[in-house]
Amino acid sequence: MSAADPKRFDLDDATAERLLREAQEHKGISLWQDAGRRLRRNRPSWYAMVFLIGFGLLSFLAPLLPLRSPVRSNLDITLHAPTLDGGDGNYLAALDPEADSALVARQIEKDYWELSSLDHGLISLRRMIFGSWQTGHWLGTDHLGRDLLSRIVWGSRTSILVSLAAALCSLVIGVFYGAFSGLVGGRIDNLMMRTVDILYSIPFIFVVIFLITLIGDYRQVLEEEWGLDREKVFYLVIGAVFWLTMARVVRGQVLSLKHAEFVQAARVMGASTFHILCKHIVPNVLSIVIVYLTLTIPAVMLFEAFLSFLGLGVEPPRVSWGLIAVDGTSAINPLRIHWWVVIFPALAMGCTLLALNVLGDGLRDALDPKMRGKD
Amino acid sequence: MIRFLFRRLMWFVVTMTVVMSVSFFLMKNVKGGPFDTERALEPAIEANIQARYHLDWPLWKQFLHYTGPFNLDERGLGGTQEKILGGVLSGDFGPSFRYRDFTVNDIIGQALPISALLGVVSMMWALALGVSTGIASALRRGSGVDLALRLAATGGIALPNFVIAGFLIIIFVFMIPLLPVAGWGSIKEMLLPGFCLGLVYAAYLARLTRTGMLEALSQDHIRTAQAKGLSPRTVVLRHALKGGLLPVVSYLGPATAGILTGSLVIERIFFIPGLGSHFVNSASNRDYTLAMGVTILYTVLVYSMNTVVDLAYTLLDPRIDLAEEA
Numbered sequence: 001m002s003a004a005d006p007k008r009f010d011l012d013d014a015t016a017e018r019l020l021r022e023a024q025e026h027k028g029i030s031l032w033q034d035a036g037r038r039l040r041r042n043r044p045s046w047y048a049m050v051f052l053i054g055f056g057l058l059s060f061l062a063p064l065l066p067l068r069s070p071v072r073s074n075l076d077i078t079l080h081a082p083t084l085d086g087g088d089g090n091y092l093a094a095l096d097p098e099a100d101s102a103l104v105a106r107q108i109e110k111d112y113w114e115l116s117s118l119d120h121g122l123i124s125l126r127r128m129i130f131g132s133w134q135t136g137h138w139l140g141t142d143h144l145g146r147d148l149l150s151r152i153v154w155g156s157r158t159s160i161l162v163s164l165a166a167a168l169c170s171l172v173i174g175v176f177y178g179a180f181s182g183l184v185g186g187r188i189d190n191l192m193m194r195t196v197d198i199l200y201s202i203p204f205i206f207v208v209i210f211l212i213t214l215i216g217d218y219r220q221v222l223e224e225e226w227g228l229d230r231e232k233v234f235y236l237v238i239g240a241v242f243w244l245t246m247a248r249v250v251r252g253q254v255l256s257l258k259h260a261e262f263v264q265a266a267r268v269m270g271a272s273t274f275h276i277l278c279k280h281i282v283p284n285v286l287s288i289v290i291v292y293l294t295l296t297i298p299a300v301m302l303f304e305a306f307l308s309f310l311g312l313g314v315e316p317p318r319v320s321w322g323l324i325a326v327d328g329t330s331a332i333n334p335l336r337i338h339w340w341v342v343i344f345p346a347l348a349m350g351c352t353l354l355a356l357n358v359l360g361d362g363l364r365d366a367l368d369p370k371m372r373g374k375d
Numbered sequence: 376m377i378r379f380l381f382r383r384l385m386w387f388v389v390t391m392t393v394v395m396s397v398s399f400f401l402m403k404n405v406k407g408g409p410f411d412t413e414r415a416l417e418p419a420i421e422a423n424i425q426a427r428y429h430l431d432w433p434l435w436k437q438f439l440h441y442t443g444p445f446n447l448d449e450r451g452l453g454g455t456q457e458k459i460l461g462g463v464l465s466g467d468f469g470p471s472f473r474y475r476d477f478t479v480n481d482i483i484g485q486a487l488p489i490s491a492l493l494g495v496v497s498m499m500w501a502l503a504l505g506v507s508t509g510i511a512s513a514l515r516r517g518s519g520v521d522l523a524l525r526l527a528a529t530g531g532i533a534l535p536n537f538v539i540a541g542f543l544i545i546i547f548v549f550m551i552p553l554l555p556v557a558g559w560g561s562i563k564e565m566l567l568p569g570f571c572l573g574l575v576y577a578a579y580l581a582r583l584t585r586t587g588m589l590e591a592l593s594q595d596h597i598r599t600a601q602a603k604g605l606s607p608r609t610v611v612l613r614h615a616l617k618g619g620l621l622p623v624v625s626y627l628g629p630a631t632a633g634i635l636t637g638s639l640v641i642e643r644i645f646f647i648p649g650l651g652s653h654f655v656n657s658a659s660n661r662d663y664t665l666a667m668g669v670t671i672l673y674t675v676l677v678y679s680m681n682t683v684v685d686l687a688y689t690l691l692d693p694r695i696d697l698a699e700e701a
Contacts, residue, residue, distance in 0.1 A: 205636040346538040353533035
């Protein structure tokens with residue numbers, strides 16, 4: 001061949017160098033860059049992501065914001081309609097400028113609940129920035145005179161934390177189970193997937209309710225011997241329920257990747273197993289895992305609300321959106337319509353869940369390997 | 376077909392064994408039973424209660440007695456043989472631990488028809504709303520109607536049903552007094568709870584119908600039908616709908632399961648004395664036999680519903696081979 005067409009490989013040094021340089025400068029678009037670009041093009045998903053990041057920051061920084069106490073009730077102003085003027089009452093004792101740090105710490109226990117040291121730090125930062133100023137009842141108060149705005153913001157912390165933790169829990173179980181099943185294959189794979197099928201046909205909500213009431217009896221044992229408080233148990237139980245779909249999806253992906261041509265091509269080219277795992281298998285599984293994670297989070301959030309509604313979720317004085325929504329629906333009565341206790345929590349929850357769903361759909365489209373390189 | 380049903384039955388036996396034994400042994404191993412009171416009972420009374428509910432038996436015997444199909448107490452195999460059959464396998468869930476003088480069967484017998492009716496009403500809502508809006512948005516793809524319906528569907532999926540119920544109660548009971556707020560019996564009282572329960576599934580069904588119809592409408596035989604000069608109505612209803620509704624049928628199984636469990640909340644809001652509210656109460660009351668009975672019942676319902684759906688699937692789509700699916 002080289003004899004028939006000598007010119008083809010016979011490059012002079014300058015040309016060869018130039019071509020080499022050009023080849024080096026040419027950068028491929030990675031899966032993530034491509035996905036990011038497509039996500040930005042998809043307006044609704046992009047807005048949903050911006051909204052979620054903003055909301056996440058807001059809920060993380062809740063102690064820094066000049067909000068009222070989400071817990072302290074004031075029976076003089078129960079079911080107060082939303083108002084823009086400052087209004088006193090329900091005053092946060094921790095904000096007293098004269099109080100020393102020991103008193104403040106004690107007051108924080110009363111105004112909130114047991115907070116982490118980071119939150120304590122944020123609260124003292126808040127005292128420095130805002131002094132004793134705090135927001136009015138901009139979104140009204142609930143049936144115990146607690147400020148609704150503050151409850152919604154503080155409740156978002158619990159709800160977001162529960163759903164993230166439970167989703168991660170389900171992620172870990174599901175990915176390990178699915179990847180193991182897919183990699184091992186054969187009989188074990190068959191058995192493991194049949195087990196998943198069996199678990200699928202059990203109405204899990206009943207099992208979870210059953211479990212959570214049972215756990216109530218073991219609270220002390222769990223807390224003392226395992227260091228698990230009710231909330232951690234809660235994440236674990238929910239995570240243990242939501243891993244099934246994840247396991248199925250991961251297994252399917254691993255199975256198809258195991259025999260994919262590009263993986264075999266990489267192997268033929270002499271790539272190490274580690275390289276193949278990092279460069280080819282993990283990114284391809286990761287994309288689908290992320291998509292399912294974004295779709296699991298809203299499901300868990302709904303489930304938390306559902307359990308709180310039945311009185312099995314987060315316990316007062318902590319707040320979660322589920323609890324606030326329950327308070328809202330129980331405050332419905334025919335004499336006077338307290339619309340704000342229903343509408344505002346529902347709006348916060350609805351917007352977040354909607355954004356998560358939209359983002360999940362958008363990510364699915366953006367990370368779809370079939371769509372690579374297209375718009 | 377027979378092979379498929381047989382394999383399903385086999386897995387059903389496995390599933391039920393797992394569910395029954397796990398929940399039974401969990402229940403037996405918890406501290407604190409339904410009869411714990413603040414002060415200690417007289418030993419004689421306690422022994423009496425233990426004997427009444429067979430708590431003094433060894434665990435394996437209790438389990439066999441619970442599952443059946445033979446009654447192991449003095450009226451059954453061991454004694455007079457006046458009541459030989461007993462236990463879950465013979466359809467007897469045993470006595471309720473909390474409601475003395477009631478058996479679990481009595482309670483389920485009262486509550487199940489109510490929950491079933493609620494489920495049927497909400498399924499009807501879900502199907503009527505979901506399929507019609509799905510078809511409408513597939514036929515007017517890209518239009519304002521399509522966009523609005525899709526947005527509504529996403530909203531319906533995103534909001535929890537008790538929040539939607541709150542909105543609807545405010546609107547249809549208090550602002551425009553059309554419907555009663557709670558209760559059960561008349562058709563008027565069924566409309567609102569059924570709607571709230573069915574709405575989420577209507578939203579999912581609308582999505583599925585839309586994609587299914589879009590795919591069905593783009594197929595060759597639809598073009599042929601249109602080319603033959605059939606009216607658009609005939610094309611959609613006779614030809615496209617059959618293929619387009621396949622994903623809908625496959626979703627009916629999960630939807631039934633969801634409606635059954637979702638009724639826990641809706642029954643509470645609207646004060647409906649159905650099975651769901653009994654279940655929640657029984658779990659917090661430690662009425663373990665009732666809680667287990669309801670769990671087992673729902674597992675059976677969900678499992679058989681899934682099987683029926685898979686069978687219906689083959690009737691609609693002859694390309695699917697059940698032997699492979701099983």
